[in-house]
Amino acid sequence: MLDSTIHYEKKEDANDLHFYDGASTADVIAGDVFFEILDPPELSYSYRIRPAKDFGAPFNQSLHFEKARLVPTVPIHSCSDILNVDDIVGHIALSERGECSFVFKTMKAQQAGARAMIITESIDKWDESLDHLIEMVDDRMETEVNIPAAFLLGRSGATIIRTLRKMQKKYALVNLPVNMTHVPISKMNQPPWIAW
Template identity: 75%
Template structure:
């Protein structure tokens, strides 16, 4: 009887260790989705939006964006973008007048983080005629070890911003920027938002550089 109890306890201990290791695999690492606060993946994704790149083929995946917390318009049916251009801004940080505004008018600006606030970047993109802006980490300053989605908040600059703004994981944003530059093309073609409400995480067309 004592031997059987000992074997059962060993089995329970092994199961506990495997459960801890499994949770650690999901909740740690720079390229995870950071489910470290006890909420479920569905709860986290519910507050975010997705877009898909349909061209170029090298980037044909679904990407998650965290909308600005308390400024700009929401990503909803009023802002439905089909085959829109996702255009890297010039200058890349969009903290001054955007030079390639002719490519951005009526489309979505892709700006790098740094140099000025998120609200100011959004205001400059709006001024250039963008219908939305997506902000990601700077190519020069991105660090894989600290890669995570950021909550963009209003910095109280009292700017009139009324286009949607969202933050894209640095790993995705930097890859998009580098790929467009490598292919010598000025923009990617995207659909935004894409409804992922009833799509299991395992079935999402995530980029291969995002691991679980």
């Protein structure tokens, strides 16, 4: 069971997930994207991701996933050939940060047939006190990446991966993107471990 009583320090950067009172929703989510998990119910929240800055395709209106699979890759770091290709083809790959670059991970997901890639902190290494959305940038590998990629907070990624493992599920069903532009922050269905 997750401890929903964790408190986070509020910061004054409107681009940070933990923002000061008075910031508009548009300021907070500018450039970021939301997705929602439909199944399993234990993970049925809206999650904020930060798209890659200068590689891959953009998350735009022409890209829409409805009841798509969010599939943790095997191996989870995606730094070698992905083994669970049958589960990933046409869906969204979920990988952990580390061992190789964001671009390389995204390229491996693309080679496995993924239509998008979400990367999160390593579930064994993330530091709750430093958990924040980061900018994923091109590593100048000159690798052709044509699918969108984004970064997910470590606690959210760890919770998704651990919950799926515990339930012995290969994937979560998601809608991506979800338009949150005009949704008041108090009405967003955020995970209980995210403090606004």
